[in-house]
Amino acid sequence: MLRRLVPLVGIQFILATLIILNGAVPQAPLSPSSYFNPPYAYAWLNTLFLLPAGAAVAYISSKAFLTGGRISVQLMGCGILALCSATLGTWAGTSAQAIGFYYIVLNLFGILFGAVFLLAGVLIAQRDVVIPPGKRLAPLVATYVGLAAAGGLVWLGAAEGWVPSFFESKPTTLSVEVLIGAAILFSVASAVLGWNYLSARSEILYWYEIGVLLVLTSILTYVFIRHPGDPISWLYRCTTFLYGGAFLNAVLNSQGDEEPKADR
Amino acid sequence: MTATRRIKTGIPELDEMLAGGFLERDAVMVAGTAGSGKTTLALQHLVNGATTYGENGIYVTFEQLPDQLYRDALSFGWDLKALEEQDKLRVVCTSPDLLLASGDGEENLLDPFIKEVRPRRIVIDSLSHLAMYVEDEKELRRETYRMLMYLKTKGLSSLLLFEAPQLMGSVGSITETGTSFLVDSIVMMKPVEIESSMRNALAILKMRGSSHDNRLREYEITSKGFKLGAPFKEFEGIMTGSARKTPRVEAAAGRFSEAFAIGGKGKRPHEE
Numbered sequence: 001m002l003r004r005l006v007p008l009v010g011i012q013f014i015l016a017t018l019i020i021l022n023g024a025v026p027q028a029p030l031s032p033s034s035y036f037n038p039p040y041a042y043a044w045l046n047t048l049f050l051l052p053a054g055a056a057v058a059y060i061s062s063k064a065f066l067t068g069g070r071i072s073v074q075l076m077g078c079g080i081l082a083l084c085s086a087t088l089g090t091w092a093g094t095s096a097q098a099i100g101f102y103y104i105v106l107n108l109f110g111i112l113f114g115a116v117f118l119l120a121g122v123l124i125a126q127r128d129v130v131i132p133p134g135k136r137l138a139p140l141v142a143t144y145v146g147l148a149a150a151g152g153l154v155w156l157g158a159a160e161g162w163v164p165s166f167f168e169s170k171p172t173t174l175s176v177e178v179l180i181g182a183a184i185l186f187s188v189a190s191a192v193l194g195w196n197y198l199s200a201r202s203e204i205l206y207w208y209e210i211g212v213l214l215v216l217t218s219i220l221t222y223v224f225i226r227h228p229g230d231p232i233s234w235l236y237r238c239t240t241f242l243y244g245g246a247f248l249n250a251v252l253n254s255q256g257d258e259e260p261k262a263d264r
Numbered sequence: 265m266t267a268t269r270r271i272k273t274g275i276p277e278l279d280e281m282l283a284g285g286f287l288e289r290d291a292v293m294v295a296g297t298a299g300s301g302k303t304t305l306a307l308q309h310l311v312n313g314a315t316t317y318g319e320n321g322i323y324v325t326f327e328q329l330p331d332q333l334y335r336d337a338l339s340f341g342w343d344l345k346a347l348e349e350q351d352k353l354r355v356v357c358t359s360p361d362l363l364l365a366s367g368d369g370e371e372n373l374l375d376p377f378i379k380e381v382r383p384r385r386i387v388i389d390s391l392s393h394l395a396m397y398v399e400d401e402k403e404l405r406r407e408t409y410r411m412l413m414y415l416k417t418k419g420l421s422s423l424l425l426f427e428a429p430q431l432m433g434s435v436g437s438i439t440e441t442g443t444s445f446l447v448d449s450i451v452m453m454k455p456v457e458i459e460s461s462m463r464n465a466l467a468i469l470k471m472r473g474s475s476h477d478n479r480l481r482e483y484e485i486t487s488k489g490f491k492l493g494a495p496f497k498e499f500e501g502i503m504t505g506s507a508r509k510t511p512r513v514e515a516a517a518g519r520f521s522e523a524f525a526i527g528g529k530g531k532r533p534h535e536e
Binding site: 060061063064065066067068070072073076125128200202204205208250251254255 | 512513514516517518519520521522523524525
């Protein structure tokens, strides 16, 4: 009962916050000039709702990898971290140029990296690849260093103008293509995770799957937003902040009493 | 696929651990130290079978006189005499050598009782006493096998009580008895020391042909009988005799890792 109640409380809290901030936050990130009215509100929301979830999933995934040696868990954790931490680009600056160059580029690449890592993790999980003890630290460091290096390169590329434009007065065709590509990867990951959930019925898998579905919805709704404040933009906003809660619930459920696999 | 019929113990938490109960006609070894509650568990299994599930039973004891058993059972509210009068139960007090001697081409000692009550369940209390009447381990295995085959052919699901000599430390003494491979399931009961106090732990060490809960759970003997409690989830190393608290983060990480241990084996403990 408690396991079901905790997420409900979380969802209600998030929705209540969104309603309170309704007047202060733009309805959809289509207009750079309204992003920071009031200052950094969007960045605060990202930091509050997404960063803790990404950090928690990455932490428990790393611990789980060091304990059980399943590289799939580490890759998925990195994927969620990339997805959630890339939204921190909203702190980059208040100018339209900063938003266009840093945030959009970083966010899009975060989503793409997130999708690639997550799908890789989910697919590897089907083979249950276990790294032996003593050989786990190197892959752990490699995944984080690789992720940080990729993020740094994207940031540098955005600053130096090496990467093509993803945002002008509205998202460019290229950004839509990147998002659709990421959405396809998330769809495959979601289908496989959903299938796994149906056979394992684990609460952790359940919330992971819900999180991935919310990410997928968030990406697709972003692509189809036409006017700030329209229902699709609201769906985008809600799903974006809710997926952090879903991933956090996956972590919270690991504190509980998951039933172990059976012996025969 | 036909679902295998289960013999419920009538103790809900234990039946849950056993994915619904023991498999029909299985031979189950209940191993534990003296005073661990083996007899109580076995009696409750028989009484619940007779009163709740319509499955009559026989209790074969080598170590207690019937009056002693009636008195002990009555302290839990189980009137064995009344069940005997209703032909739902028989308490057979005999000597192991008589049981072993019977059955060689002649009627088995248990045949008349089986005819009388048409049982589905039987308890042998205990294998340890049986062992005293055979010359060596090889002979014990042969005699145990013969007895188990007899019980199975009669359609009986049996509980074989076994007194494990080792009080603390590992469970090696149970699995090394030489008879453990003959049985289909092993339920282990033992006192454990946790934070300087004695508690009781139960585990299903083996259950052939079925999934089961592999967690170690606490139990107590109450005035109403055997009561199974929660798993010892905060401790590890209990079976080795040196229990220590599992670090919370490590335990969570372990559960998180297990959740993704898919690899085509993502079945829940109680699924078949």
